[in-house]
Amino acid sequence: xATYILRRIFSTIAxxxxxxxxxxxxxxxxxxxxxxxxxxxxxxxxMIAGIREQxxxxxxxxxQFVHWALSILSGDFGTSIFTGLPxxxxxxxxxxxxxxxxxxxxxxxVTTGISFGIVAAWRAGGLxxxxxxxxxxxxxxxxxxxxxxxxxxxxxxxxxxxxVQGYQPIDHGFGPWLVHLILPTxxxxxxxxxxxxxxxxxxxxxxxxxxxxxxxxxxxxxSYAMLFHHALKNAGVPxxxxxxxxxxxxxxGVVITETVFNIPGVGRLVVDAINNRDYPIIQGVLIxxxxxxxxxxxxxxxxxxxxxxxxxx
Amino acid sequence: xxxxxxxxxxxxxxxGTALSIPSVxxxxxxxxAARTARMVMGNFTDFDPVFSAAYSSGNHGLAIYDTLFALDxxxxxxxxxxxxxxxxxxxxxxxxxxxxxxxxxxxxxVTAADCVASIRRWGQADTGGGRLIMERASDISKIxxxxxxIALKEPMxxxxxxxxxxxxxxxxxxxxxxxxxxxxxxxxxxIGSGPFKFNHALAKPGATFTYDRNEAYxxxxxxxxxxxxxxxxxxxxxxxxxxxxxxTAFAALQAxxxxxxxEPSADLYPAIEGDxxxxxxxxxxxxxxxxxxMNCLQKPFDNVKARQAMLHLIDQEAFMRTTFPQEYISxxxxxxxxxxxxxxxxxxxxxxxxxxxxxxxxxxxxxGYAGEKVVIIQATDVPFTNNxxxxxxxxxxxxxxxxxxxxxxxxxxxxxxxNKGPIESGGWSIFMTFESDYERGDAxxxxxxxxxxxxxxxxxxxxxEYEALRAxxxxxxxxxxxxxxxxxxxxxxxxxxxxxxxGEVVSPIARRKTLTGLIGxxxxxxxxxxxKA
Numbered sequence: 075x076a077t078y079i080l081r082r083i084f085s086t087i088a089x090x091x092x093x094x095x096x097x098x099x100x101x102x103x104x105x106x107x108x109x110x111x112x113x114x115x116x117x118x119x120x121m122i123a124g125i126r127e128q129x130x131x132x133x134x135x136x137x138q139f140v141h142w143a144l145s146i147l148s149g150d151f152g153t154s155i156f157t158g159l160p161x162x163x164x165x166x167x168x169x170x171x172x173x174x175x176x177x178x179x180x181x182x183x184v185t186t187g188i189s190f191g192i193v194a195a196w197r198a199g200g201l202x203x204x205x206x207x208x209x210x211x212x213x214x215x216x217x218x219x220x221x222x223x224x225x226x227x228x229x230x231x232x233x234x235x236x237x238v239q240g241y242q243p244i245d246h247g248f249g250p251w252l253v254h255l256i257l258p259t260x261x262x263x264x265x266x267x268x269x270x271x272x273x274x275x276x277x278x279x280x281x282x283x284x285x286x287x288x289x290x291x292x293x294x295x296x297s298y299a300m301l302f303h304h305a306l307k308n309a310g311v312p313x314x315x316x317x318x319x320x321x322x323x324x325x326x327g328v329v330i331t332e333t334v335f336n337i338p339g340v341g342r343l344v345v346d347a348i349n350n351r352d353y354p355i356i357q358g359v360l361i362x363x364x365x366x367x368x369x370x371x372x373x374x375x376x377x378x379x380x381x382x383x384x385x386x387x
Numbered sequence: 388x389x390x391x392x393x394x395x396x397x398x399x400x401x402x403g404t405a406l407s408i409p410s411v412x413x414x415x416x417x418x419x420a421a422r423t424a425r426m427v428m429g430n431f432t433d434f435d436p437v438f439s440a441a442y443s444s445g446n447h448g449l450a451i452y453d454t455l456f457a458l459d460x461x462x463x464x465x466x467x468x469x470x471x472x473x474x475x476x477x478x479x480x481x482x483x484x485x486x487x488x489x490x491x492x493x494x495x496x497v498t499a500a501d502c503v504a505s506i507r508r509w510g511q512a513d514t515g516g517g518r519l520i521m522e523r524a525s526d527i528s529k530i531x532x533x534x535x536x537i538a539l540k541e542p543m544x545x546x547x548x549x550x551x552x553x554x555x556x557x558x559x560x561x562x563x564x565x566x567x568x569x570x571x572x573x574x575x576x577x578i579g580s581g582p583f584k585f586n587h588a589l590a591k592p593g594a595t596f597t598y599d600r601n602e603a604y605x606x607x608x609x610x611x612x613x614x615x616x617x618x619x620x621x622x623x624x625x626x627x628x629x630x631x632x633x634x635t636a637f638a639a640l641q642a643x644x645x646x647x648x649x650e651p652s653a654d655l656y657p658a659i660e661g662d663x664x665x666x667x668x669x670x671x672x673x674x675x676x677x678x679x680x681m682n683c684l685q686k687p688f689d690n691v692k693a694r695q696a697m698l699h700l701i702d703q704e705a706f707m708r709t710t711f712p713q714e715y716i717s718x719x720x721x722x723x724x725x726x727x728x729x730x731x732x733x734x735x736x737x738x739x740x741x742x743x744x745x746x747x748x749x750x751x752x753x754x755g756y757a758g759e760k761v762v763i764i765q766a767t768d769v770p771f772t773n774n775x776x777x778x779x780x781x782x783x784x785x786x787x788x789x790x791x792x793x794x795x796x797x798x799x800x801x802x803x804x805x806n807k808g809p810i811e812s813g814g815w816s817i818f819m820t821f822e823s824d825y826e827r828g829d830a831x832x833x834x835x836x837x838x839x840x841x842x843x844x845x846x847x848x849x850x851x852e853y854e855a856l857r858a859x860x861x862x863x864x865x866x867x868x869x870x871x872x873x874x875x876x877x878x879x880x881x882x883x884x885x886x887x888x889x890g891e892v893v894s895p896i897a898r899r900k901t902l903t904g905l906i907g908x909x910x911x912x913x914x915x916x917x918x919k920a
Binding site for chain 2: 104107128157333349
């Protein structure tokens, strides 16, 4: 097990290096020049050249890359070209809203999605299954911004129950934090609930048709024992995989929800940085998100041993 | 162990109290909501309003920095930080004395040395008026702690207009140690001497910025008049929210979560007008001029006939209606805009309501147009240029021009605009942009009014006759003389066609009716004087 974990951690570093090189080159090859953006449309060529010099953008690409890589190795992700603030400070400012939204979304999605999946499998072909199938199709099909604006209209504009937008850090109080995250969480969760419910239903259906389930039923096991003690554990591996992948993609992929609900998260930080070609921010965020992605997958792989003792590393 | 209902209530109350402590503590240190104005002002990425010419950075500068002179509502420069000033008999030396009570946000007094350093740095950064002053000044130096002088090589009738100009980058005063930094390096200390203090602790770049009232600020005694007069702050705090989505910003305004939207999109106007708690108000009554630039160095627009064809082709109303409602648009024929003192009707016979495509077709023919590709840069993130470029491409195709759209985001555009080469080498033929009508009155400083070829602004038109006239702009002594000069310049300008005008628009702001006293001026939005009920 220890060897496996060590190997996976090394592979994480390799992934981060590859992401770093790829992102660095991709950004430099994309059209756009931060110096020209800073100088504005009325900036003179001399002014742009001066800014490029100041930012070190005139140096050859390999030199720029080595400078950047050495800084990263020493834990310095650089400073934003535009605000002059350290990239890690900017990311840490934005991490809390994104992580909060992701965790709440996963809690709602996992609890609701698995419950729906179990019920649908248990009553496969029945009315509940059909209703849940329709819900899942809607959850997949309706874009998150449509759901978001619908929820804002209903619960913020019409009823005034919840705020339209914004975020309150948790150290400003649990209540305000939660209240600001209810609508974005519900909007973002619908797709994931649908996804997890479909996977859970399919896995459960497969397990429920196994011989040992028939044996359990013949022995007089209750529905609860059959579903939760025998079936769910055996259906757990694919469900866990989906949950892991969903959580990892959430951290880097909540930009639309963050925009609709004006949540100052990592997604909006990186989109603004891309628009401005703020290279250090884009590079910093993508490297951290890729590391997070790999580590979450590692955690999922390790958690397989908890639900299926046959799996050994 | 059993838990009684009473125990549950006790635990619930204790948890509720514990969770509400942070917000109770915060309420004791933060101003009440009624004394806090929340404004959606757009994002800004650079704190230095001299280094960056973006309007958003200019608005930030207007809040925390102060200016030597400021424009009043009639666009005339009035002393702001300056108490007394004078000019020598030969009109070559101006002396300025700072008024009493000026201090930086760090508690130190504003000195003449700070002002001299600020002028010098701005003179390097501002490609218009700033550079003009530096070229014409023989000396800028302090006389004592409160007095400094600008000595000129020859008289310069528009010196005070330039010192007080409202077009970005404005001449904001900074501490000497900040102003001594190179003009190519951004100053991020945010220590000014203006009516608001920047709250660093609450700053979240890209999300919100907080400005607290500067208790130590001493406003002038005159009432507020444009950017001039007393900058009296009537709220404790202003919070700038950057809400990227217009629909969300509007919903927040409706719900009372914000008080002000700087530029709501035109499709929201009916909804705003329909809400009894909201108002649409045109603050900048002069508005913005939209125009297109053609690459005068490459075919087909290296030929003046092709540029004249574009002048005849454009139906201004149709172009403006692609994005803006009829009641907010107007046509413009003067190169000096519609609302500056220099606006005139010289050589504007080309204008015809609805445009004149037949005349344009004829002129393209006379230009020897042979089907060369015309690449129009489509700014996909700017509603007007996104829409109007599509209309332009269709209009050009109708008269047989091989027009092609090139959609680009803002970062890619900034680099592309500067490519002077042909299309095959990554060049361009046409792009659209805008500026405030007020800036069109600054013939000496505004680079869009240059015609000095490759040395000049994007599009690089060249006319030696026009440039000879423009060189006189800074030295003529009176307004009437400048008006007369403006007519002669316009006569030349519409012959070589450095720009094609697309129309004017005034863009209203949206506000809750509880927020009043907003000052309307071109380009920038002051935060003093406003009140929140």
